[in-house]
Amino acid sequence: MQKYSIFNLVKNAFSNHQNWDLAWKDPTPKEEYDVVIIGGGGHGLATAYYLAKEHNITKVAIIEKGWIGGGNVGRNTTIIRSNYMHDENGLFSEFGMDLWRKMSQDLNYNVMFSPRGIINLAHSDAQMNAYARRGNSMRLNGIDAVLLNREQVKEIIPMADFSDNVRFPIFGGLMQPSAGTARHDAVAWGYARQADSMGVDIIQNCEVIGFDVSAGKINGIRTSRGNIKAKKVGLCVAGSTNILAEKLNMTLPIETHLLQACVSEPIKPVLDNVVTFGAGHFYVSQSDKGEMVMGGDLDGYNSYAQRGNLPTLQHVLTEGIAMMPFLSKLKMLRTWGGIMDMSMDGSPIIDKTHIEGLYLNCGWCYGGFKATPASGWTFAHTIAQDRVHELNAGYSLNRFSTGHLIDEKGLGTKTWIS
C-alpha cells in the first residue's frame, strides 16, 4: 500500500496525481471466509481492521448492501466524547478516546481529530448537582471533567443567551476538555483502506438475503451475489439490525428510529467547542468549513425512511435558538436523516448470540460515531476469541432479562417519556 506522506504527495504531483493506488479494491466474493462482517459502516470497517491487526485474522469479508460509509458514519454530527457516568460506558468510551487520539497515525489517514471540548449546559441547581456527580464519576474512571460556573461558561461561549429574562437560564456546565470532533468520512475511508491492505475483501452492492444456520451453528450467508460460507458472522448493521434479526428468527430489544441533523450556511469562526442544551435535546458545533452542525431528538416513531419530518426539526432548532439566539439569523444549508438502532436502555449491545458463530453489534442509539474504534476493537476481540472482552462485558444481550440495564440517561426508544 502506498503510504500517504508529504514525499508521496510531491512525487505524485509530477504526474498530476493520476497514478495514486486505489484506496481499496473491488473484489468479487470468494466462496468462503473465516469471518464475514455484515455492514460496511464505521463499526464494520473498524471491526475488520482490528480483526486483521490485533488478531491476525485476514480471511475476512465485509458485506455491504450499498456503499461503504453511506449510512450513519456519513450522516452523524461527528462528536467524540466519553462523558458518561456509568462505569461500563465511561471505561468503554475512554478506551475509545485513546484510539481516537492515535487514529490518524495508526491509519496513515488524517481523520482530523479535533479535541475541542464538549460543554453540557446546566439550567438549574439540581442539574449542577447532577453534573457534579457525573463529573466526579468520570474523574474516578480517569476521564477529564471540569465543572464550570456561569461566569466560566460565559467566558467560553459568550454568544449563548446570558440575559436575565430567559426561560432556561445558564447556571453553569460540565466540560470534558478532551472530547471533540473528527472528519467522519475519513474514519470510514481510513479503516477501509487499511483493512483492504491487510487482505480484507470489501464487497459493496451486496445485500444479505438470508443465513445458513444448521444445528444451532452458522455456516454462511446468502447474498444477492451468491452464497458465502463463513465460520463466523458478525452483524454490524445499525438501523437494519431488526431486518436481519427477523431472518434469524430473533426478536431484539431494539427499535429502528429516525434521527435528523442539519447544518447552517458557513460563517466565520464563532464556536470553538461542542455545546449541548441542558433543558432539552440539542447540540451544536462548528465545522472546519464554518457551518454550524446541529442535531437533537429522534423524530419519535419507528422509521426506516432515512428522511425526517419538519416538526421535529423545528422543535430541535427552537431549543437551539433558546440557547444561542444568533442561530435564528442563519440560513439552513442542509438537513438529513439516518436510521438508528435504538436499544431499550439507551446503551449498545456487543455480544455473542444463541447461534454459535453469530455475533451481534447494535443498539448504538445517538452515540454510534464516537464509539467506532472501541466498538470495532471489542467486537473484533469478541469474534476472534469467541468471548466478550471486559470492556464490552456489560453490553450483553441478556441484560434486559437479567435486569442489568445500563440506563445512563433513562433514554431508549421512548423519547416521549423524557
Next chain:
Amino acid sequence: MLYINCPHCGMRSQNEFSYGGDASVKRPELNKEVSDQEWDNFVYNRKSLRGKHLELWQHISGCRQWIKVERDTATHEIFKTFKADEEVA
C-alpha cells in the same frame, strides 16, 4: 408532516399526537404463570417491522384518546386508523 386521521376527531397534524409504540404487543394474561421470557418479550423485545406497522398513538393535544394507526415505516404512508379497542383484521 404526518397527517393522522383520529377516529374521534378527524384529520389532524402529527404535532397533536404522541407516539406509543408497537400496538401488536400484548401484555401477558393476569392470574397466570408468566415466564421471564414472556415478560421480556412484552417489555423489551420488538420486531420493528420495515413496511406495514400497527402502532399506538395518543391524541394528546386533542381528545387525549389512544388510537391505533397502520403506517408504513419505510414511506411514512398511513393506511388506516382505528379506535384503541377496535379489532384490527
